[in-house]
Amino acid sequence: QVQLVESGGGVVQPGRSLRLSCAASGFTFSTYGMNWVRQAPGKGLEWVAVIWYDGTNRFHADSVKGRFTISRDNSKNTLYLQMNSLRVEDTAVYYCARDRRQQLVLDNMDVWGLGTTVTVTS
């Protein structure tokens, strides 16, 4: 079945780095754009970044621009989020989510992982 499984979360000090991974299965990963969306404790959803299906383009939210980088390895069916210079306000559950349509851009998200928790604290 179609599935996304995030990993790599944990507790980290401010200023440190962390890399999240999202393993995809059950669909042709290389034909879908992929996103990271986060949710701080008790708060709403915040889109973080998107990468096009072929990796040729990527966009990041202003709140993470210059610190976070989304990437993908289509040979491994895996999405990544490299998070540098982490701040307390980056504490959240991080979800990976698939664009609903293949090989298109600017889309909603129809498949979501269960999320991985990142806690930034001193």
Next chain:
Amino acid sequence: DIQMTQSPSTLSASVGDRVTIACRASQSISAFLAWYQQKPGGAPKLLIYKASSLESGVPSRFSGSGSGTEFSLTISSLQPDDFATYYCQQYNSYPLTFGGGTKVEIK
């Protein structure tokens, strides 16, 4: 950036009630709007896309309407499984943005 504003932030209703949640965009987004349902501790679930298209497997009591800047999600007869938080999201342009959410509570 396009701002998405939902109302109300909390809604108290009973099983069988018809409920409507509003979502307003700060500029026109045509029909590039999606609705998601999220239950505590769970991931969001896509309900509606392109403002009014029902995602496969979603019960027909859910419906969406609107275009431009004004949108709504309606649940025709609220069921026990529907008590959750609902989010709208625009995909007209990057950055993608979500509304603040509407929590549907048991009255």
